[in-house]
Amino acid sequence: MGNQTARSFKSVTKSQKQKNTQHKMISDTPTSSTEELITNFTKIPVTRPSSSPMSDMVYRCHVVEQLKDLLNNEKALMKRNLDFVENLKDVIHRISNTIGMRQNKNDVFRCGGLKMICLLFNQLASYTFDDLTEGSVKQKPWKELEETISDISYILYKMAEHTRARAVMITTGVIYSMWTVAQRFTNILELFFTDKSTNTTERPIARFYRLRLEANQQIESAIYHMNEIIELLSSELSLSSDLTDLFKSANRHLNSATTDEEEEVDxxxxxxxxxxxxxxxxxxxxxxxxxxEMFLENNTNPSLNLSLSDFDLNLHSSIINARTNEFLDRFFVKWNFDKSENQKAGFYLLKRDQGIGKFVLQKFCQLLYCDSLIFTQSDIQHLKDEWKSEVDKLANAGEDTSDMEFSIDQTFEKGGIKILLESLKNASTKTNIERLLNFKEIIVLNADTSLFDEFDENLLKQEMDFFFKENQERDNVQFFHHKKDQIKEHARHTGGLEEDFTNVFQSIARGKTDDFDVLMSTEGNELGQVDTEVMGDEKYALQSSWLISAQEMGGMACHRCILSARSEYMRKIFKYETSPKCLVKCEDLKWTNDMELFNKEVKSIQIPNLSYSTLSLILRFIYCGENILKIDAKSEGSDSYQLIPQTYVECLIASDLFLLYPLKKFCELQIMSQLTSMDEVDQEFAIMLLNIALTYNCSDAFKQKCSSYIK
Structure with missing residues (x-):
């Protein structure tokens, strides 16, 4: 069916839907009250009617969407209507059975089904674990739900192999729901399924997935798949991803120009x-x-008076300072209408003699946050419209335009992208963008974009070569583990952002910055027991100097925009406990002379039950991302990032509070590495680690490592 097969099910017209007489639509179900909705629910057929223009997979996604919408209206359906639960389980199971096929994966991606399934998982995660008892987990409603979550986990596990699918999954926040569900499933296993089966025969699938499959196959496989997904998505949760969201949320009015589908952005x-x-x-x-300033002083034309609404590109000075050299001073003039003291915060007007276009300026500012140039179909259309308008103007003036052709790279060069790139601090970012200036490699996002990129195609070729080997022995398990390792390595990304913000963190750690608006400290600004141990060991002299500097300063200097972009926990603190940096812009207030234009408060935040060593490690990850191990490696020695095991243990627990899954995985690896290097591991310490591993749903490898030291 070509493009029609994989098109969005939302694009199917109302008349086409009405022709599906074999398919009772949800819109026909009475919804005037909760009881009517629950009582009158009729199962939706999960087999595609012959009259439907959709493919089987797109149709199933269409059914899931309707069930999800019903669940939005009435949560009680999951508990009070077994037909609904069975209907949902059936259609999800059919999707999971064939999700491994290339065309089906592509259909789910292109019709919007992937995003919708992620949102469904978020719904199920929010309320399906209340009031569980040993009896209820053995009854049919829970078993049906258990299987549904397991199947969704498998669907998302298969989709997460692909870069473009991971990008969609991250936008839905499904990683946080999975984190919660995986921990709850782990607790359910321990509470209600402790009577392990005596059948310990290891099947091939159990060996490949490293599952016991002894207590509860659905729950155990779901936990495995969710943990694999979390690991892949957390690699994508780099500074680039988080700061891209920061830029979007600061400039929601530009979303129509930067995305091809409407998204609700915080x-x-x-x-x-x-x-x-x-x-x-x-x-x-x-x-x-x-x-x-002379023009403003002498201007008598009211139509040339500036207003706050003229300044519609909203940025953060800490991002600009970290990524550019003299960007504001070189390309802008500052509007000091409030006569405030000299500071970076303020309203800036682009110098019009620089030859910089507005669209190019917007894209460059987006580049400061996401470290790449990504164009949507609407962006391309916008440039084409501008080009056509210019051609028409020249033609009307009598000039020959027959040789003029639309070219994105020429449009951007004419718009001043090259002189803007000169202000970048990071050489690798500058080189990458200059390499892309021919724009042959720019990603254009649209509804017809395939799930499969070049990396996926190369991986598929390797797979075909492997399976069609003749007269050669094949180790299937080894090959699939190698494939998984390739995907994980591909998901990891470090670039100009990580390098620039690693430099920012170094300044923070040494107390050599006055550009901050948050001070984070331990409770009472006291050094913890871990800090005392660190300061008593000469090997950690660098960390000791950082701790002393932080305590003397009253905390570690940070930036509100970075913390809120990287941590959901910090975002909520700022949302409910602080006022906006610029009330006039955020609250749409009219400025008066007696108002403070900018909130200059330095927010003090105390984190209880943490040492400064742990707080330093958390902030190191927030600012440096995948560069967490590279700080000072050249200038201070390769051991400069190492800390005592207790720091990593404390940080592993704290990563749950800050919702920083990659940091949790990093701490696991560091603890295991240091356990291996120890001559002898204390039994009580090993037991404590195992209890933490079980409580916080750590990886199987970490649990096994801890168990190996318990005699």
């Missing part, structure tokens, strides 16, 4: 904005700060 980014850029054409004879 405004946490706007709350921490303190730099606002404007693009206004003023009749200045000299585009300098002095010339601009």
């Amino acid at each position: 405004s946490f980014g706007l709350q921490s904005c303190d730099v606002f850029l404007g693009f206004v054409d003023l009749p200045l004879t000299e585009w300098s700060q002095k010339g601009f």
Whole structure:
């Protein structure tokens, strides 16, 4: 069926839906009250009607969407209507049975089914674990739900193999739901399924997935698949991903120009904005700060008066300072209408003699946050419309336009992208973007984009070569583990952002920065027991100096925008306990002379039950991402990042509070490495580690490592 097969099921017209007489639509179900909705629910056929223009997989996604929408309206359906639970389980099971096929994967991706299944998982995770008892987990409603969650986990596990699918999954927040469900499933296993089966025969699937499959196959396989998904998605949760969300949330009015589908974006980014850029054409004879101020002083034309609404590109000074050199001073003049003291925060107008276009400026600012140039179909159309308008203008003026062709790279060069790139601090980012200036490698996102990119195609070729080997022995398990390792390695990313913010963190750790708006400290600004042990060992001299500096300063200097972008926990603290950096922009207030334009408060946050050593490690990950091990490796020695095991144990627990899954995995690896290097491991310490591993759903490898030291 080609493109029609994989098109969004939302694009199927109402008349086409009405022709599906074999399919009772949800819209026909009475929904005037909760009881009517629960009582009158009729199962939706999961077999595609012959009259439907959809493929089997797209149709099943369509059914899931309807069931999900019903669940949105009435949560009690999951507990009070077994037909609904069975209907949901049946359609999800059919999707999971064939999700391994290339065309089916592509259909799920292109029709929007992947995002919808992730949102369904979020719904199920939010309320399906209440009031469980030893009796209820053996009854049919729970068993049906158990199988549904297991099948969804498998579907998402197969989809998470692909970069473009992971990008969609991250936007839904499903990683956090999976984290919660995996921990709850682990607790359910321990509470209700402790009577292990005597059948310990290891089947091939159990060996490959490293599962016991002794207590509860559905729950154990779901836990395995969820942990694998979390590991892959957490690799994608780099600074690039988080800061891209920060930029989007600060500039929601630009979303129509940066995405091809409407998304609901939180405004946490706007709350921490303190730099606002404007693009206004003023009749200045000299585009300098002095010339601009003279124009404002002498201007008598009301139509040329500036207003706050002229400054519609919302940014963060800490991002600009970390990523550029003299960006604001070189390309902008500052509007000091409030006569505030000299500071980076403020309203800036683009100098119009630089030859920089508004669209190019927006894309460059987005580049500062996401470290790449990504264009949507609407972006391309916007550029084409501008080009056509220019061609028409030249043609009307009598000029020959027959040789003029639309070219994105020429449009961007003409818009000043090259001089903007000169302000970048990071050489690798600059080199990568200059390499892309021919725009042959730019990703264009649209509804017809295939799930499979070049990496996927190469992986598929390897798989075909492996399975069609003749007269050669094949180790299937080894091959699939190798494939998984390739996918995980491909998911990891470090680049210019990590390098730039590693430098920022080094300044923070040494107390050599005055550019901050948050001070994070331990409870009472006291050094913990772990800190005392660190400071008593000469091997950790560098860390000791950081701890002393932090305590003397009253905490570790941080940036609100970075913390809120990287940690959901910190985002909520700022949302409910602090006011926006610029009330006039965030609250749409009219500025008066007696108002403070910018909130200059330095927010003090105390984190209980943490040492400064642990807090330092958390902030190190927040700022440095995958570069966490590379800090000071060249200048201070390769051991500069190592800490005592107790620090990593404390940080492993704290990673749950801050919702930083990659940090949790990092701490596991560090603890295991240090356990291996110890001559003797204390029994009580090993037992404590195992209890923590079980409580916080750590990896099987970590649990086994801890168990091996218990005699």
